Amino acid sequence: MSSNLNKAVHIFLVEDNLKLANNIKEYFLCKGFQVTHEADGGAALDKILSVQPDLVILDHILPNKDGLTICKLLRPIFNGLIVMLTANNDEIDHVVGLEVGADDYLIKPVQPRLLLAKVNSLLRRSVPHTEQALNIIKIAHLTIKQDERCVRLHGLTITCTAAEYELLLLLAQNVGCPLSRDTISECIRGLEYDGSDRAIDTRIARLRKKLNDSDGSFIKTIRNQGYMLANIS
Numbered sequence: 001m002s003s004n005l006n007k008a009v010h011i012f013l014v015e016d017n018l019k020l021a022n023n024i025k026e027y028f029l030c031k032g033f034q035v036t037h038e039a040d041g042g043a044a045l046d047k048i049l050s051v052q053p054d055l056v057i058l059d060h061i062l063p064n065k066d067g068l069t070i071c072k073l074l075r076p077i078f079n080g081l082i083v084m085l086t087a088n089n090d091e092i093d094h095v096v097g098l099e100v101g102a103d104d105y106l107i108k109p110v111q112p113r114l115l116l117a118k119v120n121s122l123l124r125r126s127v128p129h130t131e132q133a134l135n136i137i138k139i140a141h142l143t144i145k146q147d148e149r150c151v152r153l154h155g156l157t158i159t160c161t162a163a164e165y166e167l168l169l170l171l172a173q174n175v176g177c178p179l180s181r182d183t184i185s186e187c188i189r190g191l192e193y194d195g196s197d198r199a200i201d202t203r204i205a206r207l208r209k210k211l212n213d214s215d216g217s218f219i220k221t222i223r224n225q226g227y228m229l230a231n232i233s
Contacts, residue, residue, distance in 0.1 A: 008032055008174065009123060010034040010036070010053040010054050011034065011053060011056075012037075012038070012048050013025060013036070013057045014044045014058045014059055014062060015037070015057070015059045015085070016061075020109070023112060025037055027112035028112070028119075030186065032169075032170075034174055034175075034176075039062075040063055040064055041065035042063070043064075044058075044062070044065070044070055045065070049074075049077065049078065053080055054081065054123070055083065055122065056074070056080060056081070056083070057085060057115070058071060058083065058085065058102070059084075059086075059108075060084060060088065061087070067084055067085075067086075068084075072101065075100065075101025081103045083106065083118060085106055086108060087108045104118060106118060135147055137173065139229065139231070139232065140218075142172070142211070142218075151165065153210075153211055153212070158210050160207070163199075163203055164206055167188060167204070171228070172229055174229070175228075176229070176230070178225040178226050180226040181200050181226055183226070207219060217230065218232065
């Protein structure tokens, strides 16, 4: 489990049902989590060990390597949490999953809201201060205090509109992860991006000006992907 309480909780989702994976990913992004997705069981183990997420959501049936095998191999060398997903309601599968190291099990189809409740419950039990990670975010000289809705740069308060604050917070919660205009619009406004609305681009421009980021080195434009807050040390 990551010890840096200024980062959003990082979830690694291993799920080959792309529609379900996208629904879960979008929902958790909107709730302030960082999410990495992998559809191939054969590639999952090495990628999980590489990024060291806080929690893994692991489907049971996967191409090239099943979830139980991944869990069994992962558990001795991974300190984070593991939640298994299965379409099989067989009690034996649940017992085996827990025996090989899963922290909990959920039956598919699973609603993202229920999955979020399960994830939050596990995080609270495993790391008493996990919730602090969602209250104060520090990236380089930028500090966001969520309880106060306060933004500071080099110790000086930056005045943001409500819309600018929500956009900056979303980017900060997903630092290093490009967010499409579709994702930003859905998370902030609850609406799909219609392809012509320039409101997001306008807010980005205003935030760059307020953060003295005229060259776009902090809030980066990622071609064909969207915008990303750079993980500047």
